[in-house]
Amino acid sequence: MTAARVTTTVAELAGLLRSAEPxxxxxxxxALGDPYGRAHYTAGHIPGAVYVDLDTELAAPPGPEGGRHPLPDLADLQDAARKWGVRAGRPVVVYDDSGNTAAARAWWLLRYxxxxxxxxxxxxxxxxxxxxxxxxxxLPGAPSEGDVVLRxxxxxxxxxxxxxELASTGLLLDARAAxxxxxEVEPVDPxxxxxxGAVSAPTGENLAADGTFLPPEVLRERFAGKGADENARIGVYCGSGVTAAHQIAALALAGYAAALFPGSWSAWSADPARPAAKGDRP
Known part of the structure:
Protein backbone atom coordinates (compact mmCIF):
# COMPACT_ATOMS: atom_id res chain seq x y z
CA MET A 1 0.00 0.00 0.00
CA THR A 2 1.14 3.56 -0.71
CA ALA A 3 0.13 6.94 0.63
CA ALA A 4 -1.92 7.62 -2.49
CA ARG A 5 -4.20 4.64 -1.98
CA VAL A 6 -7.65 5.05 -0.46
CA THR A 7 -8.85 1.43 -0.37
CA THR A 8 -7.58 -2.11 0.16
CA THR A 9 -9.43 -5.10 -1.28
CA VAL A 10 -10.48 -8.12 0.76
CA ALA A 11 -8.04 -10.31 -1.17
CA GLU A 12 -5.20 -7.89 -0.48
CA LEU A 13 -6.06 -7.71 3.21
CA ALA A 14 -6.26 -11.49 3.57
CA GLY A 15 -2.75 -11.70 2.14
CA LEU A 16 -1.43 -8.94 4.36
CA LEU A 17 -2.84 -10.61 7.47
CA ARG A 18 -0.84 -13.74 6.62
CA SER A 19 2.38 -11.74 6.27
CA ALA A 20 5.13 -11.33 8.85
CA GLU A 21 4.05 -7.74 9.53
CA PRO A 22 0.25 -7.51 9.23
CA ALA A 31 -24.35 4.11 13.11
CA LEU A 32 -26.60 7.04 13.98
CA GLY A 33 -29.07 5.88 16.62
CA ASP A 34 -27.26 2.59 17.28
CA PRO A 35 -25.25 2.68 20.54
CA TYR A 36 -24.24 -1.00 20.39
CA GLY A 37 -21.10 -0.84 18.28
CA ARG A 38 -18.97 -2.69 20.81
CA ALA A 39 -21.56 -5.46 21.08
CA HIS A 40 -21.62 -5.82 17.29
CA TYR A 41 -17.82 -6.00 17.27
CA THR A 42 -17.82 -8.63 20.00
CA ALA A 43 -20.31 -10.74 18.06
CA GLY A 44 -17.96 -10.94 15.06
CA HIS A 45 -15.01 -9.00 13.68
CA ILE A 46 -12.05 -9.54 11.39
CA PRO A 47 -9.39 -11.48 13.34
CA GLY A 48 -6.97 -9.13 15.04
CA ALA A 49 -9.08 -6.02 14.57
CA VAL A 50 -9.22 -3.49 17.40
CA TYR A 51 -12.55 -1.87 18.29
CA VAL A 52 -12.61 1.93 17.96
CA ASP A 53 -15.36 3.96 19.63
CA LEU A 54 -16.32 6.78 17.27
CA ASP A 55 -18.10 8.92 19.86
CA THR A 56 -15.28 8.92 22.43
CA GLU A 57 -12.09 8.23 20.46
CA LEU A 58 -12.76 9.85 17.09
CA ALA A 59 -14.51 12.95 18.43
CA ALA A 60 -14.30 15.51 21.21
CA PRO A 61 -17.33 16.11 23.47
CA PRO A 62 -20.25 17.67 21.55
CA GLY A 63 -21.22 21.32 21.82
CA PRO A 64 -23.06 24.00 19.85
CA GLU A 65 -19.91 25.48 18.28
CA GLY A 66 -18.25 22.19 17.35
CA GLY A 67 -21.38 20.18 16.63
CA ARG A 68 -22.13 16.58 17.56
CA HIS A 69 -18.69 15.19 16.62
CA PRO A 70 -15.98 17.87 16.90
CA LEU A 71 -12.49 16.85 15.89
CA PRO A 72 -10.64 15.31 18.83
CA ASP A 73 -7.63 17.02 20.34
CA LEU A 74 -4.60 15.68 18.48
CA ALA A 75 -2.89 14.59 21.71
CA ASP A 76 -5.97 12.58 22.65
CA LEU A 77 -6.11 11.02 19.18
CA GLN A 78 -2.43 10.12 19.40
CA ASP A 79 -2.99 8.43 22.78
CA ALA A 80 -5.88 6.47 21.29
CA ALA A 81 -3.93 5.52 18.15
CA ARG A 82 -1.05 4.21 20.25
CA LYS A 83 -3.53 2.20 22.30
CA TRP A 84 -4.82 0.68 19.04
CA GLY A 85 -1.25 -0.36 18.24
CA VAL A 86 -0.55 2.15 15.47
CA ARG A 87 3.20 2.33 14.89
CA ALA A 88 5.35 4.49 12.64
CA GLY A 89 5.57 2.96 9.17
CA ARG A 90 2.98 0.24 9.83
CA PRO A 91 -0.05 0.24 7.50
CA VAL A 92 -3.55 0.70 8.93
CA VAL A 93 -6.73 -0.74 7.43
CA VAL A 94 -10.09 0.54 8.67
CA TYR A 95 -13.58 -0.90 8.22
CA ASP A 96 -17.12 -0.95 9.62
CA ASP A 97 -20.31 -2.82 8.76
CA SER A 98 -22.02 0.00 6.87
CA GLY A 99 -20.10 0.57 3.66
CA ASN A 100 -17.33 2.42 5.52
CA THR A 101 -19.57 5.43 6.17
CA ALA A 102 -18.37 5.42 9.80
CA ALA A 103 -14.89 3.96 9.27
CA ALA A 104 -14.08 6.84 6.93
CA ARG A 105 -13.98 9.09 9.99
CA ALA A 106 -10.96 7.14 11.29
CA TRP A 107 -9.44 7.10 7.79
CA TRP A 108 -9.84 10.88 7.51
CA LEU A 109 -8.50 11.64 10.99
CA LEU A 110 -5.41 9.48 10.55
CA ARG A 111 -4.73 10.93 7.10
CA TYR A 112 -5.25 14.44 8.54
CA LEU A 139 -13.01 -9.04 23.22
CA PRO A 140 -9.34 -9.77 22.53
CA GLY A 141 -6.53 -8.55 24.73
CA ALA A 142 -5.03 -5.12 24.17
CA PRO A 143 -2.49 -4.92 21.33
CA SER A 144 1.12 -3.91 21.91
CA GLU A 145 1.43 -0.18 22.50
CA GLY A 146 2.12 1.84 19.38
CA ASP A 147 4.57 4.70 18.94
CA VAL A 148 2.96 6.80 16.20
CA VAL A 149 3.50 10.56 16.32
CA LEU A 150 0.58 12.54 14.90
CA ARG A 151 0.90 15.94 13.26
CA GLU A 165 -17.52 31.03 1.22
CA LEU A 166 -17.13 27.74 -0.65
CA ALA A 167 -20.89 27.57 -1.16
CA SER A 168 -20.80 30.92 -2.95
CA THR A 169 -17.47 30.88 -4.78
CA GLY A 170 -16.46 27.20 -4.94
CA LEU A 171 -18.32 23.92 -4.52
CA LEU A 172 -19.80 22.82 -1.20
CA LEU A 173 -21.25 19.31 -1.18
CA ASP A 174 -23.89 18.17 1.33
CA ALA A 175 -23.32 14.45 1.97
CA ARG A 176 -26.56 13.82 3.88
CA ALA A 177 -29.58 11.97 2.55
CA ALA A 178 -31.56 14.03 0.03
CA GLU A 184 -38.26 17.50 4.78
CA VAL A 185 -36.95 15.70 7.88
CA GLU A 186 -34.37 16.45 10.55
CA PRO A 187 -33.99 13.64 13.09
CA VAL A 188 -31.20 15.02 15.29
CA ASP A 189 -30.11 18.60 14.59
CA PRO A 190 -31.68 21.90 15.71
CA GLY A 197 -25.51 27.38 -1.98
CA ALA A 198 -24.57 23.80 -1.05
CA VAL A 199 -25.17 21.02 -3.60
CA SER A 200 -26.84 17.76 -2.58
CA ALA A 201 -24.54 14.73 -3.02
CA PRO A 202 -25.74 11.90 -0.75
CA THR A 203 -22.91 9.70 0.46
CA GLY A 204 -24.84 6.50 -0.23
CA GLU A 205 -24.66 7.23 -3.96
CA ASN A 206 -20.87 6.68 -3.86
CA LEU A 207 -21.42 2.96 -3.30
CA ALA A 208 -22.37 0.02 -5.49
CA ALA A 209 -25.06 -2.42 -4.34
CA ASP A 210 -22.43 -4.62 -2.66
CA GLY A 211 -21.12 -1.77 -0.51
CA THR A 212 -17.91 -1.20 -2.47
CA PHE A 213 -17.03 2.21 -3.87
CA LEU A 214 -18.12 2.84 -7.43
CA PRO A 215 -15.24 2.76 -9.94
CA PRO A 216 -13.13 5.94 -9.96
CA GLU A 217 -14.28 6.93 -13.46
CA VAL A 218 -17.94 6.64 -12.38
CA LEU A 219 -17.28 8.69 -9.26
CA ARG A 220 -15.47 11.29 -11.33
CA GLU A 221 -18.46 11.60 -13.64
CA ARG A 222 -20.80 11.82 -10.63
CA PHE A 223 -18.86 14.67 -9.04
CA ALA A 224 -18.33 16.43 -12.34
CA GLY A 225 -22.11 16.48 -12.62
CA LYS A 226 -22.20 18.29 -9.27
CA GLY A 227 -19.78 20.96 -10.50
CA ALA A 228 -16.35 19.51 -9.72
CA ASP A 229 -13.49 20.08 -12.13
CA GLU A 230 -9.70 20.21 -12.07
CA ASN A 231 -9.66 23.72 -10.61
CA ALA A 232 -12.60 23.42 -8.24
CA ARG A 233 -12.24 24.37 -4.60
CA ILE A 234 -14.37 21.74 -2.88
CA GLY A 235 -15.70 21.40 0.64
CA VAL A 236 -17.91 18.72 2.17
CA TYR A 237 -20.24 18.60 5.15
CA CYS A 238 -22.88 16.22 6.48
CA GLY A 239 -24.74 16.01 9.77
CA SER A 240 -21.74 15.96 12.10
CA GLY A 241 -18.62 15.40 10.03
CA VAL A 242 -18.76 11.58 9.85
CA THR A 243 -20.24 10.61 6.49
CA ALA A 244 -18.64 13.71 4.96
CA ALA A 245 -15.31 11.92 5.47
CA HIS A 246 -16.66 9.09 3.31
CA GLN A 247 -17.48 11.64 0.61
CA ILE A 248 -13.92 12.95 0.80
CA ALA A 249 -12.64 9.39 0.32
CA ALA A 250 -14.88 9.00 -2.74
CA LEU A 251 -13.67 12.34 -4.10
CA ALA A 252 -10.07 11.20 -3.58
CA LEU A 253 -10.78 8.05 -5.58
CA ALA A 254 -12.17 10.29 -8.31
CA GLY A 255 -9.05 12.46 -8.26
CA TYR A 256 -10.41 15.46 -6.34
CA ALA A 257 -9.17 16.99 -3.08
CA ALA A 258 -11.76 18.41 -0.68
CA ALA A 259 -11.86 20.13 2.70
CA LEU A 260 -13.96 18.79 5.58
CA PHE A 261 -16.27 21.08 7.57
CA PRO A 262 -16.14 19.09 10.84
CA GLY A 263 -19.00 20.86 12.62
CA SER A 264 -21.22 20.30 9.58
CA TRP A 265 -24.96 20.85 9.81
CA SER A 266 -25.05 20.11 13.55
CA ALA A 267 -22.90 23.18 14.24
CA TRP A 268 -24.32 25.38 11.47
CA SER A 269 -27.93 24.78 12.47
CA ALA A 270 -27.17 25.45 16.16
CA ASP A 271 -26.18 29.03 15.30
CA PRO A 272 -29.35 31.12 14.80
CA ALA A 273 -27.34 33.68 12.84
CA ARG A 274 -26.64 31.13 10.10
CA PRO A 275 -29.29 30.94 7.36
CA ALA A 276 -30.91 27.69 6.24
CA ALA A 277 -32.24 26.85 2.79
CA LYS A 278 -34.86 24.22 1.92
CA GLY A 279 -35.88 22.42 -1.21
CA ASP A 280 -34.00 20.82 -4.09
CA ARG A 281 -32.07 23.88 -5.18
CA PRO A 282 -28.80 25.11 -3.63
Missing amino acids: PVMLDVRW AQVAEVTLLNGALGAWRSAGLPLETG PGGLPVTDADGAA ERYRG RAGHIP
Missing part, protein backbone atom coordinates in the same frame (compact mmCIF):
# COMPACT_ATOMS: atom_id res chain seq x y z
CA PRO A 23 -1.44 -4.11 9.21
CA VAL A 24 -3.21 -2.60 12.19
CA MET A 25 -6.92 -3.37 11.78
CA LEU A 26 -9.47 -0.90 13.15
CA ASP A 27 -13.16 -1.80 13.49
CA VAL A 28 -15.29 1.37 13.69
CA ARG A 29 -18.74 -0.12 14.24
CA TRP A 30 -21.05 2.91 14.54
CA ALA A 113 -2.75 13.51 11.25
CA GLN A 114 -0.24 12.46 8.55
CA VAL A 115 -0.43 8.69 8.91
CA ALA A 116 0.40 7.94 5.28
CA GLU A 117 -0.51 4.27 4.93
CA VAL A 118 -4.14 4.13 6.01
CA THR A 119 -6.84 2.67 3.78
CA LEU A 120 -10.47 1.63 3.90
CA LEU A 121 -11.38 -2.03 3.38
CA ASN A 122 -13.37 -1.77 0.16
CA GLY A 123 -16.81 -3.26 0.76
CA ALA A 124 -16.24 -3.16 4.53
CA LEU A 125 -17.15 -6.16 6.70
CA GLY A 126 -19.82 -7.28 4.23
CA ALA A 127 -17.18 -7.97 1.59
CA TRP A 128 -15.13 -9.99 4.08
CA ARG A 129 -18.18 -12.08 4.95
CA SER A 130 -19.13 -12.53 1.30
CA ALA A 131 -15.66 -13.90 0.62
CA GLY A 132 -16.28 -16.60 3.23
CA LEU A 133 -13.40 -15.43 5.40
CA PRO A 134 -13.40 -16.11 9.15
CA LEU A 135 -14.62 -13.86 11.93
CA GLU A 136 -13.38 -13.66 15.49
CA THR A 137 -15.71 -13.21 18.46
CA GLY A 138 -15.24 -11.80 21.94
CA PRO A 152 -1.95 18.04 11.84
CA GLY A 153 -2.28 19.26 8.29
CA GLY A 154 -2.37 16.11 6.20
CA LEU A 155 -5.84 16.94 4.83
CA PRO A 156 -7.62 20.30 4.55
CA VAL A 157 -10.35 21.50 6.91
CA THR A 158 -12.68 24.47 6.91
CA ASP A 159 -14.97 26.19 9.39
CA ALA A 160 -18.49 27.62 9.07
CA ASP A 161 -17.27 30.85 7.45
CA GLY A 162 -15.13 28.86 5.04
CA ALA A 163 -18.05 26.59 4.20
CA ALA A 164 -20.24 29.61 3.46
CA GLU A 179 -34.60 14.38 2.28
CA ARG A 180 -32.48 15.99 4.98
CA TYR A 181 -30.88 18.32 2.43
CA ARG A 182 -34.35 19.36 1.25
CA GLY A 183 -35.41 20.00 4.85
CA ARG A 191 -33.09 22.99 12.34
CA ALA A 192 -33.95 21.39 9.02
CA GLY A 193 -32.52 22.42 5.67
CA HIS A 194 -29.07 22.96 4.18
CA ILE A 195 -26.34 25.57 3.91
CA PRO A 196 -27.41 28.05 1.22
